[in-house]
Amino acid sequence: MRRINWVGAVRLIAAPFVGLAVFLGGWEGLVRGFGIDSFKLPRPSTIIRYIAGHLSSYWFDAWPTIKVSFIGFLVAFAVAFAVASMCAQSAFLERAVSAVAVLVLVTPLFAYGAAIVLWMGFGNRPIIVMVAVVCFPPLLFNAIGGLRDVDPLALELLRSVHASRWEIYRRLRVPSSVPSLISGAKVSAGLAIVGAVIGEPWAFVDRGLGVLIRKLAAAGIVEGATPLWGSIFVLGLIGSFAYLAISGIERAALHWHGTTPRSSGR
């Protein structure tokens, strides 16, 4: 019977919380110890209390950001997977598409955000496009890698029964690519939120954490930095939830895939 190492499991779960506690505790101690003006740099305890007191107003702005991030991410995932599926069949196409993806990757979103708004107009659509554009390269590169780098012996085995390209794609390439797709999704989930936050002010939407941050940054001179830090903490929370959700999907998918998630193992 398989024995569960409870001590190891607890340590694994507790580690990120310990890390966060040490980081926030250090911050708290630094602000108190050096007597830093809390108007400029508030203590984490103050920020958390502030968020707790303004939960509904933060949620009011967080929900549109979550929505556009999620939709943009899904669009990027679908497009990247479709393009990668074609690239996996042709080295020429892969090189051609990769060149464009690298161009997108190295150009800051901030630079072409305004251009996308000029093209598509105000509202959520340009934000979704910006999110999709920023998520696209890591998803594409990981999908191409996963679809292309299959076990050559398995490929040979399928060819020994004259499997068509389609058969090889659906029976070998797609299932083999699952771990790579999830790695790409993990990176892109964080980028999706970054894309939405940068895109919202450009698109002149009424609600969203990006809009809120811009407003609070301007108001900070009068109201202090606590509300601004509150929205930063909320963004961090959303990003962490997205990461945890994908990690959960990863566990389930890799269990199905019959491979083991990467672990430090120490």
Place this chain on the structure above:
Amino acid sequence: MENIKVVHSMSMTRGCDKTGAVPPTRNAPALRGATVRCVGVGRTYPAVGRTPAVLALDGIDLELMPGTITVLIGPSGCGKSTLLRIIAGIDSSTVGSVRIDDESADLARRDKRFGFVPQAPTLLSWRSVRDNVRLLTEVNNGRSSPSGRSTDAEIDELLDAVGLRAFADARPKTLSGGMAQRVALARAFALRADVLLLDEPFAALDELTRAEMRNLLCRLWRERSTTVVFSTHDLDEAVLLADRVIVLSGRPGRVVADVAVGLERPSPDGLEETPKFLTALAIVRAALRTAS
């Protein structure tokens, strides 16, 4: 160097026909499988960058009779795997031809007449053991070999035969190396292929497991007789398994000896101590020395 290409007939074993091919052993089932004919097969890999063109195989002439086990042996890089891949139609010869009965290798591949066992078990981690055994029968809408497609009941019988029925729903990561290789064997036999090609399939296993796998292969071959072509580095393995041992020279691979063997299979205890075995081994070893 001039090829030796002599059929070493051994007085204590069965004789060969005119082509050097050996009829199946007394304890083998009625002939099935297919005749494999290689005529002047050669393979040159073209130059890539600064790497010059490589002549991997040269002038391979072979005729392998239905229902026999032929073992290819030779030094590393002599082209054993290349020859197997050419026979299987997954690589093509630059000169010469391969016929499976009256079909080209490529047509035979379309008809799923080959069962291929690569060097590693190559099981798909996301499929259960049963689904791995079934994999190749499902390809191309379940197009089957002329002998038909294995039914689910037959897949389970095969799992029984390889002693893995209890693991039918398990994932490959839970299997040992020997168990995984047994799944690979079952997967090849599930095709009911006329020709079974095994590319050093037991190379990564320990000696005890290898012996177990050899016996399993012989048992399955007796039950479902096909033409078997098996490549190995292991002299003992070659002699214990083969009706014929084909010795290939170092690159470019040429047939330097064609030794008729045909000991009792599966190997009874103590066979390795018998004069029959030792004589066969000495002949193959001498041929291999010449080849090297």
